[in-house]
Amino acid sequence: MRNGKQFASNLWDDPVRDAVEIDVSERDLNGLKLLGVQRGKAIFFSQTECLSPPSVRKLGVNVIVIENLFDKKLDRNPVEKVVMPTKKVVMYARDSSPLIHISGFCMWQFYTLDTETMNFREELIFNAWKHRPPRVSHICGVRNGQITVMGTTWTGGRALISAPLPIAWTGKKKSGAQKNSEKDKIIEELVDNVEKLQSEMKEKTSNSLEGPSCVICLDRVPNIVFFDCMHVAVCEECFKAASRNSSLNNCPNCRKSIKKSSKVFF
Known part of the structure; x- marks a missing residue:
């Protein structure tokens, strides 16, 4: 709180230089949980008991609220699903990417939100009934198209899991050097x-x-x-x-x- 205004920042950021002003009232924040800060926006989470699809909305200028994430656990019959609301959520986000990766504690899948389009990508679900993988308990990081998560095993142990993400989830784009190189090649061919x-x-x-x-x-x-x-x-x-x-x-x-x-x- 500074000069009567609320601010939020990530643990690794400078609390003065990198803090984001929460430009909504305390009443609007009632029931919301702060997940972190990304690209000058404070990301909050809200879970209702109704089985409505995941959604995202803006509050004010600097606040984004993510609502209603569910754990879709596949039963041994892949047609049947157990759908449960989740209230414990972890988030992985960096300012270098518009994507926010979100998972609930001990969930079977994680969600990916594109903060530029304000749309969710299709959630990625682990096949629990076939391979019985650990439940996701924390997202450690995303690097070079690989996501690394910490999982909780069936025996109560811990497991570190790494897997490639689909290209649509990585948000990779060609660098300026790659684009210029391709343009130069086309120009050379035309000149020849x-x-x-x-x-x-x-x-x-x-x-x-x-x-x-x-x-x-x-x-x-x-x-x-x-x-x-x-x-x-x-x-x-x-x-x-x-x-x-x-x-x-x-x-x-x-x-x-x-x-x-x-x-x-x-």
Whole structure:
């Protein structure tokens, strides 16, 4: 509490610099449990007794409330399920990712919330009736697409479990360096193809008094290249006229479908 205002922060954060202001009243927070802070938002949890689906809502500007998480334990008959509300919840979140991974104490599955879209991913459920794995008691961390959890075994012992997450759960995106590298490769291929076309056109022109002509007007020099076949068959004027009525869908030389086109300067 500072200057009459409430603040929240993670245990590992600076309580002054990294604290988030709780911009709602004490009445609005009644019955809510603080799970932690992520990306400038205080994450709270609320569990009701009704069997409504998991949901998420915003309070004020800086507060997110997660509600109604259930333990879906598969019985020996995989069609039957035992659904129980959970009131003890653990959360794993880092500011580097919009994803929040949540599990109840001794639950059979965990939930993943995307705080950018405010939607839950499909929950991941452990197959309890087949392999009898430990129940999840704590999420230790997520790194390189692997999640590590602490589990409680049937005999009361502890087990450390690590498993790969589906790509949709990791939130991985291509880095800027990877994107730039792919763009550079595409540009290099286009430059090579254009240079090859220029060489071929010069050779054809030198072997003919008039040089190549547009296959449509039979007059102007062709300068539109088609992809992926890389044929130069029409002039810019005829290409624009044909494109207006969609009559030029295939290359006049090889009849392959035209995916892209570009003007080439010879």
